[in-house]
Amino acid sequence: MYRTHNNGALRAEHINETVTLAGWVQKSRDKGFMIWVDLRDRYGITQLIFDEERTPKEVMDLAKTLGREFVIQVTGKVIERESKNAKMATGDVELLVEKLEVLNQAKTPPFTIEDTTDGGEDLRMKYRYLDIRRNPVKEKLIFRHKVSIAVRNYLSEQGFIEVETPYLIKSTPEGARDFVVPSRMNEGQFYALPQSPQTFKQLLMVGGMDKYFQIVKCFRDEDLRADRQPEFTQIDCEMAFVEQEDILNIFEGLTKHLLKEVVGFEIENFPRMTYDEAMAKYGNDKPDIRFGMEFGELNTVAQHKDFKVFNSAELVVGIAVPGGAGYTRKEIDKLIDWVKRPQVGALGMVYVKCNEDGSFKSSVDKFYDQEDLAKWAEATGAKPGDLICVLSGESFKTRTQLSALRMELGNQMGLRKSDEFAPLWVVDFPLLEWDEETERYHAMHHPFTSPKPGQLELLDTNPGAVKANAYDLVLNGNEIGGGSIRIHDKETQSKMFDYLGFTKEEAQAQFGFLMDAFQYGAPPHGGLAFGLDRLVAILGGQETIRDFIAFPKNNAGRDVMIDAPAKIDEAQLKELNLKVTL
Secondary structure (H helix, E strand, C coil), rough: CCCCCCCCCHHHHHCCCCEEEEEEEEEECCCEEEEEEEEEEEEEEEEEEECCCCCHHHHHHHHHHCCCCCEEEEEEEEEEEECCCCCCCCCCCEEEEEEEEEEEECCCCCCCCCCCCCHHHHHHHHCCHCCCCCCCHHHHHHHHHHHHHHHHHHHHHHCCCCCCCCEEEECCCCCCCCCCCECCCCCCCECCCCCHHHHHHHHHHHHHEEEEEEEEECCCCCCCCCCCCEEEEEEEEECCCCCCCHHHHHHHHHHHHHHHHHHHHCCCCCEEEEEEHHHHHHHHCCCCCCCCCHHHCCHHHHHCCCCHHHCCCCCCEEEEEEEEHHHHHHHHHHHHHHHHHCCCCCCCCCEEECCCCCCCEEECCCCCCCHCCCEEEEEEHCCCCCEEEEEEECCCHHHHHHHHHHHHHHHHHHHHHHHHCCCCEEECCCCCEEEECCCEEEEECCCCEEEEECCCEEEHHHHHCEEECCCEEEEEEEEEEEEEECCCCHHHHHHHHHHCCCCHHHHHHHHHHHHHHHHCCCCEEEEEEEHHHHHHHHHCCCCHHHCCCCCCCCCCCEECCCCCCCCCCCCHHHHHHCCCCC
């Protein structure tokens, strides 16, 4: 047995006990006649003491050779620590070492294994196995485990059955590029890695499983960012004989359970908002409702003057920044420069200071009088002491730009507190969205989403107006889950494929197995998938998912630790009947 206790276990009640510990050398302090070593494992740190008066000479000599991250085993007596450390769980005691064995020596690591390290992100990604030894990363992985266990417990208690679905499937259009895998046994043919288990969970409903879930890897070949990885994890769920309300209630319950059990936050109110309302009030379909600054449309009160910029705009819209009238001209110019960044793309910004005396001072005083600006304040809900920020242009683009500014201001003003949680259901999404490049409609979610009851006929006359039986769960300005009530009959599914531009042959080739299954008695069904990585990060008070993943990829989709992706040798290419052309 390598250890009788872990390094976070020893307390005052263990004094005078002889114990054996094992772990990594965090640091060593050699005073000549006495050596202190901090021994670390997953559970904590225990201070070891080597004393030339009480420690055998050969053990003392060996202790002098210990370097950082050496793996060692020690046996000794637990004694009371003279200088107690209240910041350490084991700070009342130390181990007077009698036996020492070096289990493995270690090179000096390329960065310090401390909570605050001198290693940059690229270096820590290359040596991720060392980075995991650091408390901030270790604790995030343990936190992820706690969330996963809480999810499994809740869903199991609700009667869900965990079922695994295949990773090697066929390519289906789900909004992103597939990762493909060549088949050696089927020359010239390829598997695809699943973007989600969508069709399989629907087949499980046809199979009568009734309530299914799995915590499953999904794969999408798309551009990366802080909250996106090429392989990610979903909490994937499906239910039979349900309507939208049933699903929302179950997963409100799951979210409440996680907030309470994992972070100790209790909440009762899960407001609901339509997609159209979210876009009108916040400029995006995943608004952060922890703070205000709702949009105020200004077309009726800002156009038809002599200001051509507004007169030519499809939309003029603004937000009121609480206390913003105190911003200096330099601070306002920084905001203007921020919205003009290529990532945001605005051409400029108009502002109005709402002075405490009830007067207004704007960047367009030449065109608008005090009465005009008072109407702007009314439309945006601005009060004395606030600042009104106004953007204009094409409707969708302008809303997106103002939404970005609102979130930036929320960050700058400390309104997006990581220990506050504000969930929101966004419902009634459009079923279809127009793609200018292909000049046809695409499914906003996926081809299996059902239209709202009674709206199927609208597909013939006004397809853009059809609402989907779909819903997203938003938490703190991030979409953490989404789903829909599915189409469950072959006729409606065939009609949907027609509207999405599939020929009968294409639909049969890609989805014939699902259409065939529907002929054998498919129940009404629907589901939802949570993004586990993003959910864990938000519950952990962050929005970047990378540290909550044991071995993440970088922004180029590379694993710099194992140097993947990589070339394969000619023999493998030949066996797979592949040829690489660059």
